[in-house]
Amino acid sequence: MLKSIVMMDLPIDDIAPMERWYYEAHSTEISRRYGPFLQRHESYVALDAPEDARQFGFYNWRVTETFWREMPEAGARGAYCFTPAPVWNPIATCTVKGQPDNDFFGWDGFSTDGASIRWYILLRYPLGVRLKDGEDWFVNVHAPEVCRQPGLTRFFSFKCEQEAIPLPGMWHPDATPPQDMTMVQWDRVVELWYPSFSAWRTAVIDEPPEYTPPEWATDDFYKDGHATYPFFKPGVDFVSTFLLERPADEFLRDTRYYRP
């Protein structure tokens, strides 16, 4: 099973027409046309993160996770084009397996121990870093150190599919999301959970564990290297947002109608 992920950012002035379009047109078209292929199609609204939590390539609108029982063929395949958005917004998108590849921390707890906010991250290794070298640092060096963050409740991660996984459906040739707003090449999705933003601040800003920087953080050869945690250049190789545990929308079964 594959899970497609779309993380979305949005100028706040566009929130009203985009919320209406997303609920009334886009998610409806996906649910109606591809429902038989879908297991889940749900969306989380980004939390209103404090300023210091927005310095890590923050995306402010939504994350939509779509679980595919089977991936439909790409192309039109009997469907109309998607209704174009009233404005185009930045998105970061990738495909992962249905379950995480690595569960690093917190699996031995209980969900009843307490609720969490999820720091939801897409990252890629900087240009010049081989995937296997980046993975070696992330899994064997960095992850064990992250597990020592005070107050961390959960930490797991997915490897992104490296081959192109086409999503079904067609945009109109004259109304296609612009490429310069779309980031598609990612290596990992990471989830770090904390009880609150205060706990996140303690773990990440005020009392972080000692980290071992990767080679790309200390050598000018890697022009997009980043010297400090998280060792990825925000907005270039690292985008993130904060979500709750429960989706705001489950499009396959949501029967609320949008229009006021």
Next chain:
Amino acid sequence: MAVRILTPEEEAKPYAKYYHRAITPPDADMVALIQPDAPMDPALALPPEHISDLLDPGYHELETGWCNMPNGSGYIAVHNRMPGVTTEMLDWWFWWHSMADMRYGIWYPPGHYGISISKKSRAKLADPTLLANEKIYGRTDHVVEDVGTGAEDIYISFCAPEEMGFDMSRFHAPNVAAVYGGFGFDQAQGAKPTDIRAPAIMCHFIREIDGGIEFRSRFWMGYKLIDRKPVLAIPPGESVPVEAVYGLANHNVHEYCNLKSLLPEIWAEFKDADPAM
């Protein structure tokens, strides 16, 4: 294409004279096979999954040409004979040139503008106890190069033949003398974070022939190399731009024809010199 002006420090280097030498034009028969309006038949392309077919004796039906494949990827094959060139020279060249912008520039001044390597790689290249293979495999070069579509940042990660998927039970003479290849990503200079990092697999397959070597190059544009296997990274319906495929094929013919004309001489003069000079 522009030629970079050398700095006074570069002009003072003993090998600067090679940078100013007139470019050796490619053989006419090779130029004839790489034309912008004449892509080859994609059915004659070697799929990257069959890279070990290069170890077979003889030649493939098509050894020089370029095309877009039906899956959108780009394919390039170039067969370049290099009389007077030896594997020893190539082994030296494929690490020596990475130590300075001008050395990379000497290779083909109109398109080779700069090169950089990591501190770790530089230390390896300066280590006289390491073999050439140890200096080449595992290294990543960042080159600034114009292959016909404007200056690009290109990251080339050299891989050992087993990492490239070769059948190592057949990887020996006379099937092969050496392979210089790996995978890479390129972006136009000044690219935005949203710009695609275009992947490609590169393979320069060397065999010894009477009086020299032959260079059988293959490029699979649009493919990544992951866990020793090629992975197509182009969504259906998308294609590597035709100009990029033809451009790289044309550039490859020009840069290696120039290299073969100067390599024996530059190798003889500098092979025993301090590599850090």
